[in-house]
Amino acid sequence: MSRPTDFLEVDDLDPATLASLLERAETWKRAPDRIPALLAGRGVAMLFEKPSARTRASTEMATATLGGHPVYLREEEVGLGVRETVEDVARTLAGYCTILCARVFDHATLEAMAGAVDIPVVNLLSDRAHPCQALADLLTVRELCGTLDGRRLAYIGDGNNVAASLAFAAALCGLELTIASPAGYTLEDELVERARNLGGTIELVTDPYDAVGGVDAVYTDVWTSMGQEAEQSRRRAAFAGYTVDASLMAAAGADARFLHCLPAHRGEEVSADVIDGPQSAVWQQAANRMHATRALLAELGGG
Numbered sequence: 001m002s003r004p005t006d007f008l009e010v011d012d013l014d015p016a017t018l019a020s021l022l023e024r025a026e027t028w029k030r031a032p033d034r035i036p037a038l039l040a041g042r043g044v045a046m047l048f049e050k051p052s053a054r055t056r057a058s059t060e061m062a063t064a065t066l067g068g069h070p071v072y073l074r075e076e077e078v079g080l081g082v083r084e085t086v087e088d089v090a091r092t093l094a095g096y097c098t099i100l101c102a103r104v105f106d107h108a109t110l111e112a113m114a115g116a117v118d119i120p121v122v123n124l125l126s127d128r129a130h131p132c133q134a135l136a137d138l139l140t141v142r143e144l145c146g147t148l149d150g151r152r153l154a155y156i157g158d159g160n161n162v163a164a165s166l167a168f169a170a171a172l173c174g175l176e177l178t179i180a181s182p183a184g185y186t187l188e189d190e191l192v193e194r195a196r197n198l199g200g201t202i203e204l205v206t207d208p209y210d211a212v213g214g215v216d217a218v219y220t221d222v223w224t225s226m227g228q229e230a231e232q233s234r235r236r237a238a239f240a241g242y243t244v245d246a247s248l249m250a251a252a253g254a255d256a257r258f259l260h261c262l263p264a265h266r267g268e269e270v271s272a273d274v275i276d277g278p279q280s281a282v283w284q285q286a287a288n289r290m291h292a293t294r295a296l297l298a299e300l301g302g303g
Contacts, residue, residue, distance in 0.1 A: 006114045007296060008107070008123045010131045010168040011198060017299070018172050025139050025288070025295035032065070035294070038302025039068025043097035046124070047089070049075040049104045050226055054262060054289050055124050055132070059101055062294035066302065071097060080109065087116035094119045098301045105227060120300040127161060133261050134165035135292035137219070138173060140285040144257055145216050149174030154211040154252065155219045156180050156244055157269055159187030162221045162261055167191060171200025178203045180211035182238045208242055212252040217281075219259040220244045220269045236268070245271040249279055257281045
C-alpha cells in the first residue's frame with residue numbers, strides 16, 4: 001500500500017489504500033470517540049472558486065473533528081491568475097497549512113498547484129473530476145450492501161465529472177457500473193478506457209431502462225451543472241426521458257436504492273416521489289461526504 005501525495009482524481013489511490021480509507025471512514029462514523037486528533041495544531045486550506053454547501057461544510061467538519069483548523073478562502077479574496085499566479089497562491093498557503101484543498105473551474109488549476117508545492121493538494125471539484133464525492137458514494141454503497149465487489153450501479157445522465165470519478169472509483173473496488181446517457185453527453189472514450197485499464201467493468205448505453213435491471217443502486221446528477229447555465233434549454237431537451245422516476249426505479253427492483261450527489265432539481269433529473277421516497281439514500285450519501293473526506297485527510301496529513 002502506497003500513501004498518496006495528492007488527490008486530484010480517485011485513481012491517485014491504489015485499491016488497497018482505497019479499501020483502507022473506506023474501512024477507516026466507516027469505523028470512525030460508528031465510533032466517533034476513536035477519531036484521533038491527527039491534524040491538531042495544523043491548518044487545512046480550502047480555496048473555493050465555485051461555492052458549495054456540502055463540500056464546504058463536510059470538509060470543514062472533517063478537518064475540525066481531526067483537531068485541525070479549516071482556512072476557508074473565496075476566489076474573490078485570492079484572485080487566482082489575476083492578483084497572483086496560481087502557483088504563488090499555492091506556495092503562500094503551503095507556508096501556513098498542511099493540506100491544500102480547492103474547488104475550481106479548471107482542472108489545470110489543481111495541477112498547477114500540485115506542481116508548485118510539496119504539501120498534498122486535494123480536488124474538491126473540477127471540470128474533470130469530483131473524487132471526494134466518489135469516496136462518499138462508495139462508502140454509501142458499502143453501507144447499504146455490505147460489500148462493493150460484484151455489486152451493480154446504474155448512473156443515469158450526463159457523462160460529467162461525477163460520472164468520471166465514479167467510473168474510476170468503481171474500477172478500483174470491483175463495483176460494476178453502467179452509464180446511460182443521451183448521444184453527445186456520454187462519458188469520453190478516453191475516460192472509459194482509463195477505467196477499464198484499472199480493471200473496471202463499465203458499460204455505456206443510451207436507454208436508461210437498459211441500465212437499471214437488477215442493479216443495487218440508481219444514481220443521477222443534475223442535467224445542467226454550475227457554469228453551464230447557457231446550455232440549460234438544450235440540455236433539458238437532450239435529457240428528456242432520463243428522469244429517474246417511479247417507473248425507472250420499479251424496473252431496477254424493489255431493493256434498489258436511489259443516489260444523488262445533490263443539489264437536486266425535482267421534476268428534472270429525479271421525481272420528487274423518488275428522492276423523497278423510501279428507496280432514497282441521498283441524505284446518508286450527503287452525510288458520508290464528511291466521513292469519507294475525514295478518512296482522506298487523515299491519510300494525507302496524519303497517517
